[in-house]
Amino acid sequence: MQDNKTLESPPEVQFAGVSRWLKENLFSSLSSSILTVLSIAAVVSVFRAIIGFFISPEREWTAVTYNLQLYMVQAYPESDFIRVWITVGLLIFLLGLSWGFNSLKEKVIIKEWCDGLLKGISSFLFIVLIAPTSVDVEGTTVEVFSNNTRYICLAVGVGLILTVYLLRKTYPKNEIVRDRISFLYLSLLVGSIWIIKVPTVTFTSSNERVDPDPFLPLANTTTIPWTIIFGFMIFAYLIGSFLKAKGKNSMSRLILSSWVLAPLVIVSWIYRKPDFGMSNILTLDIPIAVTFSILGILAIRTLNSEKIVPYQRYITYGMLVLSIVIFFLPVLRQLKILFFITWLLVSVAPTIANSKESAKNLSIVWSVTVFILVLLMRGASSESLIVVPGSSIYGGFTLTWLIAFFGIAISFPFGVILALGRTSKLPVIRIICTAVIELVRSVPFITWLFFWKRYAHTLST
Amino acid sequence: MKFNKAFWRDVRFLKWAGQIAFLLFIFNLISNFVSQAIENLNATNLPFSWRFLGTTPGVLISEGFVTYPESGLQALQVGMANMLRIAISGIFVATILGTVIGVARLSKNWVVQRSSSGLVETVRNIPLLVQIFFWQAVILSFPRPEEIDRGEMIFDISAKGIAFPWLDAQETSWLFGVWFILSFIAARRIFKWRVSVMESEGREAYPGIASFITFIAWNVGGWFGGYKAVGVIGFVASLLSDGFELLPRIGIQSLIIFIGFYYSYKYISKEIKRTRSAENRGILTDDDIFKIIMAGLLVLILAIGLFLPFGITISDFLVGDEPFFKADWGIPQFLDGVQNRLNWELTGEPFTLSYPEIIQAGQSKFSRYSPDVGKVMSVGYFATWMGVIIYTSVFISEVVRSGIMAVAKGQSEAGLSLGLKRSTLLRLIVLPQALRIMLPPMGNQYLNLAKNTSLGIAVAFPEIVAVGQTIYNQEGQTVAVFLIWMAFYSTVSLVLSSIINYYNRKMKMVER
Numbered sequence: 001m002q003d004n005k006t007l008e009s010p011p012e013v014q015f016a017g018v019s020r021w022l023k024e025n026l027f028s029s030l031s032s033s034i035l036t037v038l039s040i041a042a043v044v045s046v047f048r049a050i051i052g053f054f055i056s057p058e059r060e061w062t063a064v065t066y067n068l069q070l071y072m073v074q075a076y077p078e079s080d081f082i083r084v085w086i087t088v089g090l091l092i093f094l095l096g097l098s099w100g101f102n103s104l105k106e107k108v109i110i111k112e113w114c115d116g117l118l119k120g121i122s123s124f125l126f127i128v129l130i131a132p133t134s135v136d137v138e139g140t141t142v143e144v145f146s147n148n149t150r151y152i153c154l155a156v157g158v159g160l161i162l163t164v165y166l167l168r169k170t171y172p173k174n175e176i177v178r179d180r181i182s183f184l185y186l187s188l189l190v191g192s193i194w195i196i197k198v199p200t201v202t203f204t205s206s207n208e209r210v211d212p213d214p215f216l217p218l219a220n221t222t223t224i225p226w227t228i229i230f231g232f233m234i235f236a237y238l239i240g241s242f243l244k245a246k247g248k249n250s251m252s253r254l255i256l257s258s259w260v261l262a263p264l265v266i267v268s269w270i271y272r273k274p275d276f277g278m279s280n281i282l283t284l285d286i287p288i289a290v291t292f293s294i295l296g297i298l299a300i301r302t303l304n305s306e307k308i309v310p311y312q313r314y315i316t317y318g319m320l321v322l323s324i325v326i327f328f329l330p331v332l333r334q335l336k337i338l339f340f341i342t343w344l345l346v347s348v349a350p351t352i353a354n355s356k357e358s359a360k361n362l363s364i365v366w367s368v369t370v371f372i373l374v375l376l377m378r379g380a381s382s383e384s385l386i387v388v389p390g391s392s393i394y395g396g397f398t399l400t401w402l403i404a405f406f407g408i409a410i411s412f413p414f415g416v417i418l419a420l421g422r423t424s425k426l427p428v429i430r431i432i433c434t435a436v437i438e439l440v441r442s443v444p445f446i447t448w449l450f451f452w453k454r455y456a457h458t459l460s461t
Numbered sequence: 462m463k464f465n466k467a468f469w470r471d472v473r474f475l476k477w478a479g480q481i482a483f484l485l486f487i488f489n490l491i492s493n494f495v496s497q498a499i500e501n502l503n504a505t506n507l508p509f510s511w512r513f514l515g516t517t518p519g520v521l522i523s524e525g526f527v528t529y530p531e532s533g534l535q536a537l538q539v540g541m542a543n544m545l546r547i548a549i550s551g552i553f554v555a556t557i558l559g560t561v562i563g564v565a566r567l568s569k570n571w572v573v574q575r576s577s578s579g580l581v582e583t584v585r586n587i588p589l590l591v592q593i594f595f596w597q598a599v600i601l602s603f604p605r606p607e608e609i610d611r612g613e614m615i616f617d618i619s620a621k622g623i624a625f626p627w628l629d630a631q632e633t634s635w636l637f638g639v640w641f642i643l644s645f646i647a648a649r650r651i652f653k654w655r656v657s658v659m660e661s662e663g664r665e666a667y668p669g670i671a672s673f674i675t676f677i678a679w680n681v682g683g684w685f686g687g688y689k690a691v692g693v694i695g696f697v698a699s700l701l702s703d704g705f706e707l708l709p710r711i712g713i714q715s716l717i718i719f720i721g722f723y724y725s726y727k728y729i730s731k732e733i734k735r736t737r738s739a740e741n742r743g744i745l746t747d748d749d750i751f752k753i754i755m756a757g758l759l760v761l762i763l764a765i766g767l768f769l770p771f772g773i774t775i776s777d778f779l780v781g782d783e784p785f786f787k788a789d790w791g792i793p794q795f796l797d798g799v800q801n802r803l804n805w806e807l808t809g810e811p812f813t814l815s816y817p818e819i820i821q822a823g824q825s826k827f828s829r830y831s832p833d834v835g836k837v838m839s840v841g842y843f844a845t846w847m848g849v850i851i852y853t854s855v856f857i858s859e860v861v862r863s864g865i866m867a868v869a870k871g872q873s874e875a876g877l878s879l880g881l882k883r884s885t886l887l888r889l890i891v892l893p894q895a896l897r898i899m900l901p902p903m904g905n906q907y908l909n910l911a912k913n914t915s916l917g918i919a920v921a922f923p924e925i926v927a928v929g930q931t932i933y934n935q936e937g938q939t940v941a942v943f944l945i946w947m948a949f950y951s952t953v954s955l956v957l958s959s960i961i962n963y964y965n966r967k968m969k970m971v972e973r
Contacts, residue, residue, distance in 0.1 A: 445912070
């Protein structure tokens with residue numbers, strides 16, 4: 001195998017020998033020089049065309065800025081937006097926590113960081129330099145990027161380059177933690193939402209559209225929550241780093257399970273606003289959860305005692321039969337699932353809880369699981385107080401990430417089962433799995449989309 | 462079978478019982494699924510049937526070889542043809558473009574390397590659907606044809622699409638087409654002959670130039686009448702067609718069944734023979750038994766199916782009124798078609814060049830390109846084609862890059878030290894080895910391209926999914942249309958992957 005680095009990594013930029021670098025990388029031979037000139041011409045013209053296409057007034061970017069709320073949450077009622085913000089905040093809090101906990105605290109030499117920055121700023125300068133001044137709209141020329149703006153951008157860019165260059169010269173050897181750089185970028189981003197102004201569709205008091213669209217700052221309902229969430233993120237990062245420094249390694253499992261739980265909590269409690277009824281929780285859920293956690297703890301304690309050991313197998317089978325029977329009885333859904341989980345506990349407890357320490361741990365995990373499950377099911381099975389006429393409460397970007405999350409969670413185990421089936425030695429199972437795999441993957445995705453849509457439609461009529 | 466313990470604890474019994482139970486479970490699942498759907502369809506007064514394939518759908522398809530299809534089947538065929546047009550041309554162009562980008566990413570030139578990396582990273586991180594919409598927006602941003610007076614034109618872009626000159630096929634085009642394909646074979650023969658001369662006599666024999674001259678001379682000669690030699694095929698086809706009509710129908714059925722039985726017998730005896738080796742000791746595994754049973758079963762089903770009024774609705778549209786399976790499979794009609802197209806009595810130039818024109822669209826004030834002269838690439842076609850090509854070619858470029866990088870550096874160094882030129886080195890040493898690594902992932906990319914053409918529905922390009930949707934919205938036969946979609950796409954995938962597998966076997970290193 002050959003050394004990948006020689007081909008992959010870009011040639012080092014050395015300021016000392018610019019002419020030598022140019023000669024080696026751009027003009028090493030006649031054909032290379034011709035290629036360089038041609039490709040620079042191609043890159044410049046393609047960039048000019050693309051930039052002109054995107055900043056042309058025909059593109060109507062106000063359609064995006066005006067409807068951004070629609071893109072994010074679709075028709076979710078504005079009065080309940082606090083729930084959306086709690087969702088975002090929860091996820092970003094978790095992000096900060098796991099970032100702080102898992103961060104390697106890598107250090108970057110300021111010189112290297114500055115080199116990266118210089119590359120970024122010079123790309124920006126390149127785009128500013130080649131951006132077209134005016135574009136052609138239906139036969140007339142419209143100015144989209146005036147030369148004054150260009151000069152201001154260039155001045156800012158050159159100023160930035162000088163600053164970074166000075167920084168690079170002054171502290172060439174000093175190091176900085178990479179996370180701090182990321183937080184610097186993030187705070188610049190959050191700071192910028194207080195400053196920037198975007199073109200927005202506005203109407204006068206007599207309901208006429210203001211033309212041209214005025215540049216307005218972002219609304220407080222956007223800026224304040226993002227700033228608070230950013231604060232929470234820093235806070236979570238600090239907590240995560242603190243826990244890591246204390247050496248609480250069990251936290252990694254807790255963080256992982258929070259990532260699994262968070263979408264479930266969001267779907268069942270936060271986003272739906274369930275009409276659960278406090279009396280239901282007090283008289284039904286909490287007694288059920290307490291009973292089952294006590295039952296489970298008793299099982300964990302007793303199953304390994306010498307008197308019970310010979311009967312372990314019968315208890316497990318009995319529990320299985322009981323849970324199947326209860327599954328078909330008209331009882332609360334919570335009970336049906338809890339009995340199944342108890343059967344799982346009874347069958348694994350003797351192996352896992354073989355010492356006092358592990359029995360204690362398992363009891364804690366069991367009680368927490370039971371409470372969380374009962375509460376999740378209460379939230380999911382209650383009526384939703386938020387009703388969006390004509391569509392689902394999930395829409396826009398919310399739907400995107402929810403489908404992505406649950407899609408990954410469900411398709412991964414299913415894929416493993418299919419893969420195992422395909423490698424099975426039993427011909428019937430192997431052939432069926434192969435058939436399913438080949439049929440599904442040879443037909444385009446959009447066809448399956450229509451297929452399931454029409455199938456659901458047939459069932460509902 | 463002898464059981465030496467209780468049979469329900471015997472692993473052989475458990476294995477087969479489990480499989481049969483699984484089979485029954487799957488069968489039950491599918492039949493529930495299907496019967497539920499069919500029941501509901503019946504309740505909506507639209508029972509499952511294939512009849513829509515024969516009736517006129519009365520829809521307009523915006524482009525294709527027929528715009529007012531006479532039957533549902535023809536409408537779907539237009540969709541299939543449109544899909545194949547994009548898929549086949551897309552595969553060729555995406556391969557070339559992908560190779561160029563892949564090589565550019567390995568270039569020593571900084572600008573070339575950086576810009577191609579940027580292109581790859583941008584394109585592959587944007588969903589294909591968004592890219593197709595982008596290309597549609599690009600072409601719609603051109604002025605409409607009536608807005609600017611263009612006069613005489615050769616090549617033109619407007620909001621209605623891209624128009625360019627095109628070769629119009631004449632009567633003799635089929636003859637010339639076959640002649641053209643033969644020219645490739647002739648040129649290849651000459652190339653091999655010159656190479657063998659070069660190898661045996663050790664002198665420069667110019668294989669490339671010789672084969673190129675053959676190619677040109679063959680086609681120039683063909684254009685001015687040489688193509689008539691192909692008429693021999695048409696003559697043979699007419700003889701065969703006459704011969705077929707003399708054969709009784711029962712004879713053809715028996716022939717097909719005989720061939721089926723022969724091959725199944727050969728397969729089974731081969732399987733049994735294979736186990737009679739030292740390591741297998743004549744023991745048939747579950748797998749072998751299953752294969753043998755399946756081989757016998759399939760040929761039995763074939764034999765019974767050929768003599769039964771099997772699926773009357775299917776045969777209805779195949780043959781019209783006859784309730785029996787069409788036994789000659791349309792072979793005489795096909796041979797007649799060959800005879801008519803490859804007739805040596807036809808004369809004239811095979812192709813004529815025509816230029817695009819702008820005409821008035823009906824009675825409206827709008828205008829459009831004339832569909833009869835020149836060639837027009839419509840907005841939907843352009844957007845789908847462009848999106849699919851650019852998207853697939855960046856993935857192909859990654860395949861090419863990884864293939865070239867996986868060839869050990871020592872190989873090219875050895876070639877250079879032998880004194881090979883860079884181009885010869887690439888052609889004779891690096892590429893053959895790289896191709897071997899590239900082929901399987903390349904096949905995957907081709908399959909993806911073929912499947913991704915279905916996104917053309919988003920920009921109203923009438924490929925098979927869009928046409929099928931139009932038809933089932935009109936006739937209500939969703940299940941039938943879905944079955945046709947699945948059959949069509951599975952066939953395309955199978956054909957593509959068998960072509961790739963064939964080349965893969967051919968290119969594989971000979972291992973001892």
